[in-house]
Amino acid sequence: MSKAVELIPPRLRAHVLGAGLHAAFALPRPLRRLIAGAPRRIDGQELALDAQLLLKMQALTGSTQLTNGDAAGSRALMAESTAIVDRAPLPGVAVGERTIPTPDGELAARLYRPQSLTEHSPLLVFFHGGGWVIGDLDSHDDLCRYFAKAAGVRVLSVGYRLAPEDPFPAAFDDAMAAFRYAVERAEELGTQPDRIAVGGDSAGGNLAAAVSYHATRAGGPKPAFQLLMYPALDATVRRRSRDLFSSGLLLSDSDITWFLDQYAAPGTDRTDLRLSVLLADDLSGLPPAHVVTAGFDPLRDDGEEYARRLAEAGVPVVARRFEDLIHGFGNVRQAGTRFNEALSEIAGTLRAGLALGGGA
Structure with missing residues (x-):
C-alpha cells in the first residue's frame, strides 16, 4: 500500500478506497477493460472482466495481501477489505x-x-x-x-x-x-x-x-x-x-x-x-x-x-x-x-x- 494511502486513518481509508473501487466498476465496459488490461487466460479459461478489474484495483492501491504472516494483522486486512467492498447492508x-x-x-x-x-x-x-x-x-x-x-x-x-x-x-x-x-x-x-x-x-x-x-x-x-x-x-x-x-x-x-x-x-x-x-x-x-x-x-x-x-x-x-x-x-x-x-x-x-x- 502506498505511503500516502497508509497515512489516511483506517476507517476513512476504507471509505476512500471503496469509493474508488465502485466508481471503477461503474465505468463503461471499454474503460473497465482498459484499466484491467488484456484478457488473462490460464488452463483454457478466460478470467472475467469483473474479477480482473478487482485484482487490478487491488494492485493499484497496494492492498493485494490476504495474509501478512501475523494472525492479528491478517484479520485487520480482511476487515478493511470487507469495508472497502461492502456498501449498504442488503435490505429486506x-x-x-x-x-x-x-x-x-x-x-x-x-x-x-x-x-x-x-x-x-x-x-x-x-x-x-x-x-x-x-x-x-x-x-x-x-x-x-x-x-x-x-x-x-x-x-x-x-x-x-x-x-x-x-x-x-x-x-x-x-x-x-x-x-x-x-x-x-x-x-x-x-x-x-x-x-x-x-x-x-x-x-x-x-x-x-x-x-x-x-x-x-x-x-x-x-x-x-x-x-x-x-x-x-x-x-x-x-x-x-x-x-x-x-x-x-x-x-x-x-x-x-x-x-x-x-x-x-x-x-x-x-x-x-x-x-x-x-x-x-x-x-x-x-x-x-x-x-x-x-x-x-x-x-x-x-x-x-x-x-x-x-x-x-x-x-x-x-x-x-x-x-x-x-x-x-x-x-x-x-x-x-x-x-x-x-x-x-x-x-x-x-x-x-x-x-x-x-x-x-
Whole structure:
C-alpha cells in the first residue's frame, strides 16, 4: 500500500478506497477493460472482466495481501477489505444476534431471516471462510444476508474459534456443536430438524463437509443438504490447480501453506478425516451436495475431486465450476455484476436442493 494511502486513518481509508473501487466498476465496459488490461487466460479459461478489474484495483492501491504472516494483522486486512467492498447492508433481511452454548464455551452467532418469511423454512448453518484464522460474522454478513433473501431460507452464521489461538480440531468441534444446536433448537430457530443444511466457503466449506461426513457416520441427525463453496478438503495433497494459480489471484499458494500451519501445525496428523474429508474411503449416504469451484482458484481441484467422489458413491451432487472467477468471489458481491450472477445461481441451487431434498 502506498505511503500516502497508509497515512489516511483506517476507517476513512476504507471509505476512500471503496469509493474508488465502485466508481471503477461503474465505468463503461471499454474503460473497465482498459484499466484491467488484456484478457488473462490460464488452463483454457478466460478470467472475467469483473474479477480482473478487482485484482487490478487491488494492485493499484497496494492492498493485494490476504495474509501478512501475523494472525492479528491478517484479520485487520480482511476487515478493511470487507469495508472497502461492502456498501449498504442488503435490505429486506431481519438479523438477530445469538449465542450457541458448547462444551468449550459460548459461540457468537447471527440468525438471518427474510422479512417476508413468517412461516417455518429450511435453515442453512453457515461457516465463514478465512483459512480457520481470519474472517468472522462481519466479513460474511453480506453473503449470509444474500443467501437468506435470494434462497428464501433462514441462515445461522457461526463464529467458531480461530487458530492459532485455538488450533485443530477446535473449529471442527465448534461446527459440530453448532449443527447439533440447530437440530435441538429447530423450533426456536424457525425450522424443523430435517430441514437443516450446512454450508460454508473455503475453510468454512471444509467444516461443512466434515460436519456432513461425521454427522452421517455417527448415525444421528445429519444435514439435509451441504453447500460447499470452493472448499479446502485435503491437507495432504498438492493438486495441479495449486501450481497453476499459485499467485496473483487473491488466494495464493503461500497463503494456503500459512493458514494450514496456523490451524494444523507441522506434527499434526493432517490425514485426520475431521480435516481432510476427501481421504475418506466411503462417502456413501452423505447429504446431497452443491459443490462450487472457481476456475482461477488454487483449491479448484480439491472441490472437483470431492464432487466426483460423492457422485461415485451415489450421493446426489451438483458440481459447478465458475471457470472465469477467483477464490472468494462470494465476498465481493457488491463490487460487480458477474459476482452477483454467480451467487444468484448458487442461491437458486440451494433453494431447489432444500425444496427437493429436505427431509430425505
